[in-house]
Amino acid sequence: MSDLCRVMCVEDDPDIRMILEFSLEQMGGYTLASCASGQEALDRVKDFSPQLVLLDVMMPKMSGTETLQHLRAMDCMRSVPVVFVTAKAMPDEVEALLACGANGVIVKPFDPVTLPHEIRKYWTQGPDHAD
Amino acid sequence: MPIESTPPSHAHQFEALQRKFVEGLRRRLEEIEAAPDTASQHAALHRLAGAAGAFGYEALGQLARTAMLASRDTPHQLASALAALYSAIQALIAQH
Numbered sequence: 001m002s003d004l005c006r007v008m009c010v011e012d013d014p015d016i017r018m019i020l021e022f023s024l025e026q027m028g029g030y031t032l033a034s035c036a037s038g039q040e041a042l043d044r045v046k047d048f049s050p051q052l053v054l055l056d057v058m059m060p061k062m063s064g065t066e067t068l069q070h071l072r073a074m075d076c077m078r079s080v081p082v083v084f085v086t087a088k089a090m091p092d093e094v095e096a097l098l099a100c101g102a103n104g105v106i107v108k109p110f111d112p113v114t115l116p117h118e119i120r121k122y123w124t125q126g127p128d129h130a131d
Numbered sequence: 132m133p134i135e136s137t138p139p140s141h142a143h144q145f146e147a148l149q150r151k152f153v154e155g156l157r158r159r160l161e162e163i164e165a166a167p168d169t170a171s172q173h174a175a176l177h178r179l180a181g182a183a184g185a186f187g188y189e190a191l192g193q194l195a196r197t198a199m200l201a202s203r204d205t206p207h208q209l210a211s212a213l214a215a216l217y218s219a220i221q222a223l224i225a226q227h
Contacts, residue, residue, distance in 0.1 A: 013178045015152050019185045022148055027141055058177055087181040087196070109184020109192055112145075113136045 004123040008033040008050035010041040010067060011085070012059040019112050020054070028116025038067030045071065050080060052123045054106070057086040057097065065100045072101055081122045085110065145187075152186045153227045156220050163213070173202045176216075191219050 007030045009020045017034050024030045033048040035041040039062055041053070053071065057064035064084055071077040081103040088097070089107040097105050104122045106115070137145045159179050166172035176199035183192035198212035 013182055015155060015182045016178075016185065018148060018151065019182075022141075022144065026144060027138075058174060087177055108181035109189070111136070112185055113138070 004030065004051055004120055006031050006033070006048060006051050007054065007119065008035060008041060008045065008048060008052075009054040009085075010035045010038060010059070010064070011054075011056040012036055013056075016056075016108075020115075023110075023112035023115045024119075027113065028119075030116065038062030038064070038070070041067060042070050045074065045077060049076065052119060053077075053080060053082045054085050054119065055082055055102070057084055057088055065097070068100055068102060081125050083119065083122050149186050149188075150227060152182070152188075153223055156224055160217065160220050163216075169202055173199055176202060188223065191216075191223065194219050 007024055009017065009024070009032060011017045011020060011034075014036075017036065021032060021034055025032045033041075033044055033050060035044060038059060041055075045053075055064045055067060059067075062070075064086070068082055068084075071080075071082060082101070083104040083106055084097045084102050085106045085108060086093075086097070087108040088094070089105075094105045103125055106118065110118075159175065162175045163172055163179070166175055176195050180192050180195035180199050183189070183195060194212070194216040198209065198216050201209040201212040
């Protein structure tokens with residue numbers, strides 16, 4: 001069984017990317033690919049081969065849900081866990097995001113101290129994890 | 132105002148990130164004030180609401196969320212919500 005190492009985050013807000021890098025790289029010890037747009041994520045995903053993707057919802061040009069559709073169309077990303085990170089936290093909004101094919105929803109603001117542990121539970125649903 | 136559970140080994144690093152966030156608040160304020168339409172203003176408030184709490188500024192995030200919801204659902208309350216948000220941002224900038 002491999003361990004969770006490579007995490008990709010897709011977030012247009014530079015401050016949130018900064019705190020994600022602090023949380024996941026500095027505190028969590030993960031190797032992070034930090035992407036500022038859905039297009040950048042699509043461009044980097046084959047080389048980076050993420051084991052888990054954290055995806056913002058409201059982004060200009062390509063939204064999180066559109067990015068997820070493109071990711072799921074790639075053979076290498078069909079079963080990799082994708083988790084939305086969003087301030088859209090109403091139950092119907094969360095339900096709609098899960099219906100898009102996401103594995104989970106983390107609500108902003110997230111706690112940078114507990115986030116590295118929190119994402120691990122979604123990774124256990126992915127193909128890299130086999131008991 | 133560090134998040135209480137930040138380990139001591141990372142506390143200085145987190146405080147440096149907080150300072151960078153506060154330095155960027157003036158730009159966020161200008162973005163909200165100069166938004167050309169309701170959708171742009173809603174998006175700017177949404178980003179601030181999502182970011183502030185992660186840096187330990189939960190009250191500021193809540194004010195941004197209140198203004199964001201007002202911009203969509205209760206426009207008659209937007210002016211007072213924005214005034215409260217601007218006041219909180221100015222106070223935070225003044226502290227740093």
